[in-house]
Amino acid sequence: MNIEAHHTDGLEACVVECWSCKGPASPRALFCSVCGAVQPPRPMDHFQRLGLMPGFDVDQGELERHYFGFQRRLHPDRFAARSAKEKLMSQQQAMALNEAYETLKEPLKRAAYLLKLKGRKADAEDSAKPADPALLMEQMEAREALMEADSAEQVQAILARTESDIAFAVDDLSQAFAAECLEGAAKLVMRLKYLMRLSDEARGRKSRMTRGTL
Amino acid sequence: MSDMLFDIFEPGETPLPHAGDEVAVGIDLGTTNSVVAISRQGKPEVLRDDKGRAIIPSVVAYGRDDEVVVGHEARNLILDRPQDVVSSIKRLMGRGIEDIKAVAGQLPFEVDGDATGMVRLKVAGRTLSPVEISADILKAVRAQAEAALGKKVPKAVITVPAYFDDAARTATKDAARLAGIEVLRLVNEPTAAALAYGLDQGAEGLYAVYDLGGGTFDVSLLRMEKGVFQVKATGGDAALGGDDIDHMIAELFLAERGVTSLDAGRVKQALMTARVAKECLTSRSEGEWMLEFDGKVSKHALSRQTLEAMISPLIERTITICRQVLEDAAALPEDVKGVVLVGGSTRVPLVRKRVADLFGTQPLANINPDEVVAVGAAQQAEALTHGSDTLLLDVTPLSLGLETMGGIVEKVILRNTPIPAALAQEFTTYQDGQASMMIHVVQGERELVAQNRSLARFTLSGIPPMAAGAARIRVTFTVDADGLLTVSACETTTGVESQVQVKPSYGISEEEMAEMLKDSLEHAKDDMAARLLAEAKVDARRNLLAVRAALSHDSDLLSPSEREGIDRAIATVETACEASDREAILASAEALETATKPFAEKRMDRGIRKALAGVSMDSLEKRVGE
Ligand SMILES: Nc1ncnc2c1ncn2[C@@H]1O[C@H](COP(=O)(O)OP(=O)(O)O)[C@@H](O)[C@H]1O
Numbered sequence A: 001m002n003i004e005a006h007h008t009d010g011l012e013a014c015v016v017e018c019w020s021c022k023g024p025a026s027p028r029a030l031f032c033s034v035c036g037a038v039q040p041p042r043p044m045d046h047f048q049r050l051g052l053m054p055g056f057d058v059d060q061g062e063l064e065r066h067y068f069g070f071q072r073r074l075h076p077d078r079f080a081a082r083s084a085k086e087k088l089m090s091q092q093q094a095m096a097l098n099e100a101y102e103t104l105k106e107p108l109k110r111a112a113y114l115l116k117l118k119g120r121k122a123d124a125e126d127s128a129k130p131a132d133p134a135l136l137m138e139q140m141e142a143r144e145a146l147m148e149a150d151s152a153e154q155v156q157a158i159l160a161r162t163e164s165d166i167a168f169a170v171d172d173l174s175q176a177f178a179a180e181c182l183e184g185a186a187k188l189v190m191r192l193k194y195l196m197r198l199s200d201e202a203r204g205r206k207s208r209m210t211r212g213t214l
Numbered sequence B: 001m002s003d004m005l006f007d008i009f010e011p012g013e014t015p016l017p018h019a020g021d022e023v024a025v026g027i028d029l030g031t032t033n034s035v036v037a038i039s040r041q042g043k044p045e046v047l048r049d050d051k052g053r054a055i056i057p058s059v060v061a062y063g064r065d066d067e068v069v070v071g072h073e074a075r076n077l078i079l080d081r082p083q084d085v086v087s088s089i090k091r092l093m094g095r096g097i098e099d100i101k102a103v104a105g106q107l108p109f110e111v112d113g114d115a116t117g118m119v120r121l122k123v124a125g126r127t128l129s130p131v132e133i134s135a136d137i138l139k140a141v142r143a144q145a146e147a148a149l150g151k152k153v154p155k156a157v158i159t160v161p162a163y164f165d166d167a168a169r170t171a172t173k174d175a176a177r178l179a180g181i182e183v184l185r186l187v188n189e190p191t192a193a194a195l196a197y198g199l200d201q202g203a204e205g206l207y208a209v210y211d212l213g214g215g216t217f218d219v220s221l222l223r224m225e226k227g228v229f230q231v232k233a234t235g236g237d238a239a240l241g242g243d244d245i246d247h248m249i250a251e252l253f254l255a256e257r258g259v260t261s262l263d264a265g266r267v268k269q270a271l272m273t274a275r276v277a278k279e280c281l282t283s284r285s286e287g288e289w290m291l292e293f294d295g296k297v298s299k300h301a302l303s304r305q306t307l308e309a310m311i312s313p314l315i316e317r318t319i320t321i322c323r324q325v326l327e328d329a330a331a332l333p334e335d336v337k338g339v340v341l342v343g344g345s346t347r348v349p350l351v352r353k354r355v356a357d358l359f360g361t362q363p364l365a366n367i368n369p370d371e372v373v374a375v376g377a378a379q380q381a382e383a384l385t386h387g388s389d390t391l392l393l394d395v396t397p398l399s400l401g402l403e404t405m406g407g408i409v410e411k412v413i414l415r416n417t418p419i420p421a422a423l424a425q426e427f428t429t430y431q432d433g434q435a436s437m438m439i440h441v442v443q444g445e446r447e448l449v450a451q452n453r454s455l456a457r458f459t460l461s462g463i464p465p466m467a468a469g470a471a472r473i474r475v476t477f478t479v480d481a482d483g484l485l486t487v488s489a490c491e492t493t494t495g496v497e498s499q500v501q502v503k504p505s506y507g508i509s510e511e512e513m514a515e516m517l518k519d520s521l522e523h524a525k526d527d528m529a530a531r532l533l534a535e536a537k538v539d540a541r542r543n544l545l546a547v548r549a550a551l552s553h554d555s556d557l558l559s560p561s562e563r564e565g566i567d568r569a570i571a572t573v574e575t576a577c578e579a580s581d582r583e584a585i586l587a588s589a590e591a592l593e594t595a596t597k598p599f600a601e602k603r604m605d606r607g608i609r610k611a612l613a614g615v616s617m618d619s620l621e622k623r624v625g626e
């Protein structure tokens, strides 16, 4: 609820003018309740945009249902026969929905975004903060192991371990957010970032190896 | 909650304007063949010529006078008047002369660049751009549709390869404009094919569409579910297709014949023979073909086995791209429920075999692979004009970025981002007092600017003097639902702004377009006027609807005389909309706006007062809740 609070501050935030009938409209309404015109996307966070409870645990099925549901009503394809202004509004709505969906779909982006919402940067963006030496060490060792792996099986083993580490990190993130431990969540975001990069590299290396072009 | 004050108003309660009489078709503007279809009440139908043929070869023959022949007849002229006939022009859409120098030796055209670096073809004594030649094909396609339907066809959905870059998409839209067609939407070919499959066969789950045509290769991975077609990833090669196989065979035959240098006409002849040989070897295991020119006949035997050995690397390239697309979508081949084959070159047995090997499933080809793209485009055209329950969610095929220091690309929108999309990136100046900044927009996946496609350059000027690194230059990339890019730049501490509709470096300028419209299409002016009039009517009707809705909601705010004034203004707009005077419509709409201004203010006042009451309730609740 605390995320919604700062949007209801002030009068402008409670009533906005409908661009079409020029009357009052709710800042949350997608369509004007009087004249039916599609409204531009109003400032709100990605969770609100997709009608989800803010939090790290997002059900993928629910996320998609909501995203598709909003796109069904707002996508420019629904407005192809309408006025230029309505087309523009729907394009902006669809863009905002896409951005929200892309951000909330992946655990890493979602966690970083949630930290930002809660007013805390991930450690990487906080240049005053020195990198965690233990994490640096782990990264270096993993990189080396990947470089030295010379069979597809070895790379596969690294990939499998990284993927399970990712799953654990996501679980830990969920717990950190549940406990409102932002310090811990910020550390985990850094860790997840590095693990994702490692798994990308491992996957790339594996497919090059199996294709025999290495 | 304050939003409880307002009911949610669903669209669709107001009917689409003019939904009934719009004719909109779907056009597959192919490298080799074009097809046009229409969908009415959900029933798609391919539009054929008077001989019952659906396919229009994308071939144009130019005569000495103003004669332009398109399609089957043009193709028949290749042997008689090779120098007057153009085929596979789609391969040059949006290309610059520099881009094609590498392949110019293989092209059966005489090409030339103009001052801007845009490709021009010398045909039958004329100098033509690929856009103009494509427009001639589109005019013929439009004529075939109009003949089949017995009415004018002003609007269309046109398909493009998913892997087409911004320049090629813009060129396609320009060609449609020259042909007098309003493009409702550019839709990616594999997406259109998936739509046709999904709607016809009720396919659900993760599907791959593998489209190998004459000049382009595309592969898209889509999730189809309950009327939503969501593209997960797409990839391809805008210069890979059956034409390349023809070139290989033609080179082999010419080498066997012992020819080294040839004119464009002979090359075309050899390519025709090569293509016949290739298509024969789809159903036969071997054969012999003849080349006859310069008074000499040569015989060339070819077996499917030899052909397969030759083309195998080409097919492997498509398989590698398929793997990349799977990886991009974080999917495994076994996750893919079915593979849809599109395009004439997917008839090649080795293609089918390799695709089946990769995905571990027998590919689907139960809708005619030549027609499926046009059918999907027609279905989308109907959806856009008459509404529909299905939804297409597509992605950008290629990353979009900016040149930064040292010729490195900074990506702003990554490939496979859902569109429409808007993303911004901040940059800063690197010199004290720097007053302007050059912005170079590029498209592609590589790290260095030089390895990617340059789309446009523009300059943000008027940056006030600041220390190096103090300015905040925000560059925003906007990709619309057609996949077309607009870039704007703004210095955020001062608000200095600059915006470009990215007109690709090798595109046609607005002035050139205006010239061409004047030259090539007598009715272009009328078409343009008709479109502006239609737009003015749509806008005016939107206004009428809004004012009427407001009146039925808040008429108690008006005195009888105020009400009378508004009613009069409404009647004027209504009358103007019945006639065809655009100026009168615009003037009446403006008068209506003026007449309703005090009314709108009163409505806002009341709305704010109501909301104020709502807010105090709200904040009270919050305090209680804490
Ligand atoms: N039976 C066949 N065997 C092999 N290739 C074929 C066959 N039929 C058509 N093709 C090839 O398919 C290509 C045209 O496919 P099409 O889908 O119509 O292309 P485009 O979409 O580029 O217009 C040509 O290269 C043609 O030679």
Ligand SMILES: [Mg+2]
Residues within 6 Å of the ligand: B028, B030, B031, B189, B213, B214, B343, B373
């Ligand atoms: Mg095609």
Ligand SMILES: [Zn+2]
Residues within 6 Å of the ligand: A018, A019, A020, A021, A022, A023, A025, A032, A033, A034, A035, A036, A037, B546
């Ligand atoms: Zn309204």
